[in-house]
Amino acid sequence: MSDAERGRSLVEVEDLEKYYYEQDSLLDTLLRREQTAVHAVDGISFEVEEGETLGLVGESGCGKSTTGETLLDLREPTGGTVRFDGEPVSGRGKAETKAFRKRAGIVFQDPFSSLNPRMTIGESIAEPLKVHDLPASDPDVNVVTDVQTENLPPGSVTVDAADDLDTVVEARDGTATVHVTVRGPEEDRGELAAEDVTVDVEEDVDTGVEVRDGTVHVRLSVERSRRELRRERVEELLDRVGLSADQYDRYPHEFSGGQRQRVGIARALAVEPDFVVLDEPVSALDVSVQAQILNLLDDLQEEYGLTYLFIAHDLSVVRHVCDRVAVMYLGEIVEVAETDALFEDPRHPYTQALLESVPRADVAERDREVHTLEGDVPSPKNPPSGCRFRTRCPKVIAPDDVDLSQAAYREVMDFRERVEGLGEPLPLDYLREEAADAYPDVEETEALVRYVREEFFDHDLDGDDRAAVDEAVRSLADGDEESAVETLRERFESVCERASPDLDRDAERPAACHLED
Numbered sequence: 001m002s003d004a005e006r007g008r009s010l011v012e013v014e015d016l017e018k019y020y021y022e023q024d025s026l027l028d029t030l031l032r033r034e035q036t037a038v039h040a041v042d043g044i045s046f047e048v049e050e051g052e053t054l055g056l057v058g059e060s061g062c063g064k065s066t067t068g069e070t071l072l073d074l075r076e077p078t079g080g081t082v083r084f085d086g087e088p089v090s091g092r093g094k095a096e097t098k099a100f101r102k103r104a105g106i107v108f109q110d111p112f113s114s115l116n117p118r119m120t121i122g123e124s125i126a127e128p129l130k131v132h133d134l135p136a137s138d139p140d141v142n143v144v145t146d147v148q149t150e151n152l153p154p155g156s157v158t159v160d161a162a163d164d165l166d167t168v169v170e171a172r173d174g175t176a177t178v179h180v181t182v183r184g185p186e187e188d189r190g191e192l193a194a195e196d197v198t199v200d201v202e203e204d205v206d207t208g209v210e211v212r213d214g215t216v217h218v219r220l221s222v223e224r225s226r227r228e229l230r231r232e233r234v235e236e237l238l239d240r241v242g243l244s245a246d247q248y249d250r251y252p253h254e255f256s257g258g259q260r261q262r263v264g265i266a267r268a269l270a271v272e273p274d275f276v277v278l279d280e281p282v283s284a285l286d287v288s289v290q291a292q293i294l295n296l297l298d299d300l301q302e303e304y305g306l307t308y309l310f311i312a313h314d315l316s317v318v319r320h321v322c323d324r325v326a327v328m329y330l331g332e333i334v335e336v337a338e339t340d341a342l343f344e345d346p347r348h349p350y351t352q353a354l355l356e357s358v359p360r361a362d363v364a365e366r367d368r369e370v371h372t373l374e375g376d377v378p379s380p381k382n383p384p385s386g387c388r389f390r391t392r393c394p395k396v397i398a399p400d401d402v403d404l405s406q407a408a409y410r411e412v413m414d415f416r417e418r419v420e421g422l423g424e425p426l427p428l429d430y431l432r433e434e435a436a437d438a439y440p441d442v443e444e445t446e447a448l449v450r451y452v453r454e455e456f457f458d459h460d461l462d463g464d465d466r467a468a469v470d471e472a473v474r475s476l477a478d479g480d481e482e483s484a485v486e487t488l489r490e491r492f493e494s495v496c497e498r499a500s501p502d503l504d505r506d507a508e509r510p511a512a513c514h515l516e517d
Ligand SMILES: Nc1ncnc2c1ncn2[C@@H]1O[C@H](COP(=O)(O)OP(=O)(O)OP(=O)(O)O)[C@@H](O)[C@H]1O
Pocket: 020, 021, 022, 038, 039, 040, 058, 059, 060, 061, 062, 063, 064, 065, 066, 067, 313, 380
C-alpha cells in the first residue's frame, strides 16, 4: 500500500509489559519464596497503522505471541497500555469487550489445534457469528433501492425495502443498495395483475408483488431464519477462502494443513473484523502451500480493508507481505523500519544476524560469509543487563583503551560471564587438577593462570588485557570471586552492558543499539 493510504494509527502500544509469574519448584512454594517473573514482553511501544501489515519478527521465545495476545486483550498486561481506535482494550465492561472482539481477531499457527475436531468446519466458522448474534442489521446502514422498470408506465411502481436488508446486502460507505428490475407484460392485456409482473433482484432478497389501482407495489425483505442466513454467510466465506460451500459438513481431519488454515482464516473473518493478528500463519505449512495462503491473506486484506499484525520468525516470509517490520529480541523491540529499508540496510546487529540466516536463492549470494546467530535466546527470567543482545552480539563495543579484535573481545566477555555466574559455572577444582598435570613444575596458582589462558582464549592477550585476566584468575584461586569480577569489569566493561540502548521512535531509522548513539 502507498504511504498516502496509511497514516492513522489503529492500534497504539505504549510501554507494554507482560510478565508471567511461575513458582520455580515445590520448595519455592513451601518456603514462600518470591515468584520469578518471566519478562516475556518488557516495555515495548509501537503502532499499527490502518490498512498496513506490520511484521513482528524474532526468534522463538522473544515474546511475539505474548505481544499479539496482549494486544487482543486475551492476556492482561502487567504494565503499559494498548489502545484500539483510541480506546484502551483492557479493563473494559462486558459489552465493550464483546464489541472489541468483533473488531479484532486472530489466526493461529496451527489450525488443527485451534479447530474443534468434533465440530464440522461450517459449525466452526459459524461459531463466532453465533456469539455475536450475526448476521444482524446495522442501524447506521442506509438501505436504498436502484429500480429499473420495463413495460410499465412511469410512476406506476413503488418499491418498499425492509430496513434489515443490509443483513444480506453488502454495505459500502454506510449504504446497502438493492438493484431491482420490475417488468410488466410485453403486450397490453388490459387490467394489470400481480402475475403479469416479474421482479428481478440482483441481491439475494425475497420479493412480494401486489397490484392495487394500477400501481405495482414491490416489497423486498429477508424471510430466511437467522440460522439459514448464517449458513449462507459461512458458505460464502468458504468460497471466498478457496474452499467450497459443499464442504460445510466436513470435519477438520478430512482437510490438509493448507485447507485447515483457510478454515482458520474464514473463522477469523466471519465477523468482519478490522484488525487481525496473524500468528505465524504459514509456519506449519509446506513451502508450496505457504505462497497460496499468503496470497489469499493479501487479497482479503485488499478486499476488506484489513489491518494485520503478522508474526513470524522467518524473515523471508515477512519480506513479501509486510509494509513495515518491528524486530523483537527478548521482550524488547530493537528496530522498526519500512520493509525494504530493513532488508537493504538493517541497522541493529540482531536484525543483521537474522537476515544473515535467511537462505538465499541467488547462487552468487550463497557463497557469502554467513554469521549465523550462535547460542539461544537467554532466559527472560534473568535478561542480561544493558543491551539484551550483547551476550550474542558480534559488534559489542569495547572500552576505548581495549584494542582487541571482536573475536578476542567475545572470548573475554564469555569468560567474564562465567566468572560472574551468568553462564555455565567454571569447574575450578577440575581446572586446578588439569593445570597441575599440565605444568607440574610451576607453582599451583601460576599453573592455573596459564592453563585458563590456554583453555579459554584462542586469541592472544597482551599487556593490560592479559594482566587483568591473569589477576582475575589469581583472585579466583584465592576464593575471592568478587575481586575477580571487579578486576575484569574494570578493564573490560562495555557500554553495551552498562546502559540499555533506547529505541528513539522519532529517529528516521529507529534502532536500539549503542552503535547508533
Ligand atoms: N503461560 C506462560 N507462562 C510462563 N511463561 C510463558 C508463558 N507463555 C510464554 N512464556 C514464556 O514467555 C516467553 C515469550 O514467549 P512467546 O510465546 O510470547 O514468544 P514467541 O516469540 O512468540 O515464541 P514462539 O514463536 O516460540 O511462540 C518465553 O520465554 C516463554 O517461555
